[in-house]
Amino acid sequence: MKSLKNWDNKTWLASKKYIAHFHKYLKSRVNFNKKTNILDIGCGRANIISFLQNKYKFTKRPVGLDVIKNKSIKKNITFIKKDAIKYLQLTSNKFDLILIKQTIHFFNIKDINKLLNLAKKKLNRKGKIIILFLKTNKNEFPYFNRMKVELNKSLQRDKVLIKIIEKNFSKYKKDNFVFKVSILKKTYIRMIKKRFISCLLNFSKEEIKSGLQEIDLKYAKKIKFSDKLCSIIYQA
Numbered sequence: 001m002k003s004l005k006n007w008d009n010k011t012w013l014a015s016k017k018y019i020a021h022f023h024k025y026l027k028s029r030v031n032f033n034k035k036t037n038i039l040d041i042g043c044g045r046a047n048i049i050s051f052l053q054n055k056y057k058f059t060k061r062p063v064g065l066d067v068i069k070n071k072s073i074k075k076n077i078t079f080i081k082k083d084a085i086k087y088l089q090l091t092s093n094k095f096d097l098i099l100i101k102q103t104i105h106f107f108n109i110k111d112i113n114k115l116l117n118l119a120k121k122k123l124n125r126k127g128k129i130i131i132l133f134l135k136t137n138k139n140e141f142p143y144f145n146r147m148k149v150e151l152n153k154s155l156q157r158d159k160v161l162i163k164i165i166e167k168n169f170s171k172y173k174k175d176n177f178v179f180k181v182s183i184l185k186k187t188y189i190r191m192i193k194k195r196f197i198s199c200l201l202n203f204s205k206e207e208i209k210s211g212l213q214e215i216d217l218k219y220a221k222k223i224k225f226s227d228k229l230c231s232i233i234y235q236a
């Protein structure tokens, strides 16, 4: 898969409101304290773990892994540019929370099994793995037609991945995270131009251009929708 560089580059996914709302979700599932040791797999610009570090002042800085090193990665965390499987194979660190948010679809099926097996071994007692992915049905992302086709393909694949994740965990809980997005159409257009989501990565410039014309005609100046995620939570 091509590199995804603009997911959290000045988008609602990097907004203070989104991160605070996500913190609220995490707080009711994880007992954070100064000793909580966190690994964020596919951390992007590390907005989430940076917020957590500011809030809880952990003794060990959260570790953020990504295969891409963006320019504006937060400084108050430990960033490691490495593939998650390679990191987990080599590290002797153990974690209370391993977060895999909107990243699991970057792995192939064989590697998901490897990743989860390694992640389970790297949990402290009662440690949790929280995996979040786009809700596979009733997805409300504003789209142009070809984008919807690619997004649906990806969501169908996610359904298979979810079954694999569930097989890997003897016990797990499932729940949802919902964020209400209100965004100017011109901001969303900029996000599409920058290919913020992986289903846009393989489009040609012309396809993006005609998609944007479609978006412009289809949506009002302000676009409102719910960004809905599902989560699978495993506890050691």
Ligand SMILES: C[S@@+](CC[C@H](N)C(=O)[O-])C[C@H]1O[C@@H](n2cnc3c(N)ncnc32)[C@H](O)[C@@H]1O
Binding pocket: 004, 007, 008, 013, 041, 042, 043, 044, 045, 065, 066, 067, 068, 082, 083, 084, 085, 100, 101, 102, 103, 106, 107
């Ligand atoms: C959709 S972004 C999600 C970023 C962040 N977790 C969030 O929710 O804001 C997925 C990230 O996973 C990273 N990624 C993809 N494959 C990876 C791998 N094998 N190991 C570590 N990170 C990976 C991508 O580079 C990208 O930054």
